[in-house]
Amino acid sequence: MGILLVGVLAVVGVWYFIFYRPTHFKRDVKDETAIVVTAKDIVKEFQASESEANKKYLNKAVEITGEVSETKKDQEGKPTVTLKSEDAFSNIFVTLKGDQQLEVKGGATITVKGIVTGFLSDVVVIDAIVTKQ
């Protein structure tokens, strides 16, 4: 009887931690302490040394404040917003979580909190929420 119980618990445990939990509990930046930075500064840091900036920001929660240059939707319908830096060719490309409503248009200054995935021509931020608009 004891062995059966242990067996059942083991199966449930494996199912929960390997199959259920990783697909049902997603990382949420809302619960995380973020590195606070401006759009201008984070772009400068990536331009000065991409490898150093990657060490500091990659996969981290970051709260970025900047001026909106454009808003769009990606191919899955999630809102995207570009925040300006001082370099016209290199900005912050933010993809918001699907449930986020973006009221602002170009020119407004907003703050978003999301996860940095790296630097292409822009600093790329995903799974973001709007914390101030």
Add this chain to the structure above:
Amino acid sequence: MTKKTIALFILGSLFCVSLYSQKIYSTKSAQIKFESSTATEDFEATNNQVDSKLTDKGQVMFSLLMKSFIFDNEMMQDHFNGNEYMESNKFPKAEFKGTIVNIATVNFTKDGAYPVMVSGTLTIKGITVKESAAGIIIIEKGKVNTKSTFKIKLKDFGIKGKDIGTVISNEITITVAAKYE
């Protein structure tokens, strides 16, 4: 000047004009998916922040961040980025640079779906491999979209890991969809 040199001069000028008047289409939100299918498990991951450029002369480029690939299962995503597989901290990007071999068959001013062949180099984990793929360029009301599906072999890019060949297939199917502006 003879008629011949004048003709050559005109031709030459036209050639220069056409070189410098190439149009560049770009997007920062192209989509790249990959799929693995084995008897044990099927899974896919999607990246919606792919940077891409295409010129009407046939030059094409895709650039992406490994950490922008989203899996349904977050644990798989961590394994994918971890040291056993992609080492995304060390190799944060992947890139494709190439040319559309039969670009002359695409009329960018006429709506239609044009089959194309792309040939170029794909760099993943710091290893560059020649790849070619069939795709399609769709012109609709002045908008340019591209789609392509092709397969790559993980071992070509030095991607190892104990689950490859069992849980993860040796060949991964890549699907690209870009909507240019």
